[in-house]
Amino acid sequence: MPEWMVILLLIVAKLGLIFMVLLTLAAYLVLAERKILGRMQLRPGPNRVGPFGLMQPLADVIKLLTKEDFIPAQADKWLFLLAPGLAAVTALLTFAVVPFGPPITLFGHEVPLVVCDLNIGVLFFLGLSSLAVYGMTLGGWASNSKYSLLGAIRGLSQLISYELSMGLALVPVVMLARSFSLTDIVLAQSGVPFALVNPLAFLIFLISAVAESKRIPFDLPEAENELVGGFHTEYSGMRFGLFFVGEYINLIILGSMLTVFFLGGWMGPFLPGVVWFSIKVLFVCFFFIWVRGTLPRLRYDQLMHFGWKILLPLSLLNVILTGAFLLWRQG
Amino acid sequence: MSIWRDIKGTIEPFWITLRNMFRPVATVEYPEVRTELAPRYRGRLILTRDPDGQERCVACYLCSAACPVDCISMQSTEAENGRRYAAWFRINFSRCIFCGLCTEACPTLAIQVTGDFEMANRNPLETVWEKEELLVDHCGQEPDYNFYHHAGIGVTAARGESPGEDKPVDVKDLMP
Numbered sequence: 097m098p099e100w101m102v103i104l105l106l107i108v109a110k111l112g113l114i115f116m117v118l119l120t121l122a123a124y125l126v127l128a129e130r131k132i133l134g135r136m137q138l139r140p141g142p143n144r145v146g147p148f149g150l151m152q153p154l155a156d157v158i159k160l161l162t163k164e165d166f167i168p169a170q171a172d173k174w175l176f177l178l179a180p181g182l183a184a185v186t187a188l189l190t191f192a193v194v195p196f197g198p199p200i201t202l203f204g205h206e207v208p209l210v211v212c213d214l215n216i217g218v219l220f221f222l223g224l225s226s227l228a229v230y231g232m233t234l235g236g237w238a239s240n241s242k243y244s245l246l247g248a249i250r251g252l253s254q255l256i257s258y259e260l261s262m263g264l265a266l267v268p269v270v271m272l273a274r275s276f277s278l279t280d281i282v283l284a285q286s287g288v289p290f291a292l293v294n295p296l297a298f299l300i301f302l303i304s305a306v307a308e309s310k311r312i313p314f315d316l317p318e319a320e321n322e323l324v325g326g327f328h329t330e331y332s333g334m335r336f337g338l339f340f341v342g343e344y345i346n347l348i349i350l351g352s353m354l355t356v357f358f359l360g361g362w363m364g365p366f367l368p369g370v371v372w373f374s375i376k377v378l379f380v381c382f383f384f385i386w387v388r389g390t391l392p393r394l395r396y397d398q399l400m401h402f403g404w405k406i407l408l409p410l411s412l413l414n415v416i417l418t419g420a421f422l423l424w425r426q427g
Numbered sequence: 428m429s430i431w432r433d434i435k436g437t438i439e440p441f442w443i444t445l446r447n448m449f450r451p452v453a454t455v456e457y458p459e460v461r462t463e464l465a466p467r468y469r470g471r472l473i474l475t476r477d478p479d480g481q482e483r484c485v486a487c488y489l490c491s492a493a494c495p496v497d498c499i500s501m502q503s504t505e506a507e508n509g510r511r512y513a514a515w516f517r518i519n520f521s522r523c524i525f526c527g528l529c530t531e532a533c534p535t536l537a538i539q540v541t542g543d544f545e546m547a548n549r550n551p552l553e554t555v556w557e558k559e560e561l562l563v564d565h566c567g568q569e570p571d572y573n574f575y576h577h578a579g580i581g582v583t584a585a586r587g588e589s590p591g592e593d594k595p596v597d598v599k600d601l602m603p
Contacts, residue, residue, distance in 0.1 A: 132448070134452075135447075135448045135449075135452070136444045136445075136447050136448050137447070138447060138450060138451075138452055138453040138454070139452060139453070139454050140452045140454050140456070143456075386441065386444060386445070387441075389444045390440045390441050390443075390444045391437070391440065
């Protein structure tokens with residue numbers, strides 16, 4: 097087999113593996129969330145389909161695929177059809193820059209366990225997470241429903257206010273690691289994870305990540321008690337499923353980002369890097385579910401107030417303080 | 428300072444939810460596990476017979492009148508011996524709220540509740556039960572009661588002498 101073919105095969109295998117793992121994980125995260133939330137409310141959660149309800153994701157997919165794919169009469173058809181895909185694809189694409197393990201050697205080739213180690217990985221992540229809102233906004237706009245539109249507007253303004261503090265919380269990380277590449281950021285945390293070096297940035301990023309994932313307590317775009325279903329009110333069948341899967345892939349992405357930026361990525365004693373990475377990501381996902389089981393939804397003005405008047409100044413201050421500290425340490 | 432209260436109020440719920448996660452599940456997994464029903468549980472309605480094996484129902488329409496959701500309907504008719512009975516008797520169980528008011532209204536204790544509640548059905552028409560399905564061949568919860576032994580017969584004994592009747596109260600006894 098020629099050299100280039102081996103490399104190509106390795107890349108394709110890696111892509112396929114990531115794709116499969118990510119989608120399966122997203123499906124089972126739904127089950128895990130329902131189970132964990134159930135246990136927190138003294139319910140068993142889904143346990144009918146297969147042992148311990150483990151076939152539930154499959155049953156859900158079959159249900160979603162066989163449901164009617166409804167398009168409202170006055171909807172903007174093309175945007176309406178496009179939006180769920182946009183939401184899922186942007187979420188999937190973000191994983192391209194996530195390094196989930198140290199490079200391994202296969203068939204005499206060093207294979208980095210990341211799809212593409214961009215030297216501007218941080219910007220790629222921020223850019224795609226901004227793009228992800230288009231799926232939601234266009235979906236809400238194209239549905240021609242007041243609930244969808246309100247949800248979309250809320251999602252958009254929420255994103256703007258939280259993306260800022262999210263980006264600013266990453267500036268200290270970049271300053272500490274002296275690189276925009278996620279692999280370099282992980283390598284810079286070989287001693288102490290940045291969550292301990294800069295806990296304030298970690299906290300700001302964590303809160304912004306929850307807001308970014310549009311989950312309780314920041315799930316105002318879909319706030320089902322006020323807006324029926326928010327931006328996906330008019331969606332049914334697998335198009336709703338795509339929004340749903342996108343949300344959970346997004347959850348995994350944000351978990352990985354938190355892990356990479358603040359929890360030391362694949363770094364850890366004894367266990368192999370990939371295992372450490374998975375443990376950390378799953379723990380962050382559990383934390384997100386835990387938050388959902390614990391906190392009530394914020395009111396919309398409270399959310400805006402919190403984003404603009406507390407988080408943003410705090411993250412700006414954090415950037416200045418970290419810069420000052422680094423300058424002082426250099427002497 | 429209220430900010431400490433706010434921080435505490437944000438952190439504390441996390442501990443509560445985590446603690447509850449490890450408590451035993453409160454759900455009763457119904458088809459496999461069944462709870463014991465209360466002794467006076469009100470389930471599906473039946474029409475009982477008296478100890479002689481005759482239909483107790485005299486088609487007086489009182490249950491139908493008492494029913495808050497109008498789920499009972501019937502047509503009364505009279506047998507050759509002068510005894511009233513229902514020509515047809517119909518209960519729409521998709522409408523019944525199992526309040527038991529019909530059983531309280533029934534003068535002959537004909538209509539009674541049972542502990543059965545498993546009447547789910549895919550066809551709504553099959554939740555309408557006719558007299559043949561409602562009528563059982565036992566006395567239900569009142570094995571000894573027979574309406575016609577108490578009603579419609581001439582008074583032969585003096586006051587307080589009939590079987591099952593209390594002695595009249597001597598009002599002057601109640602003087603302090």
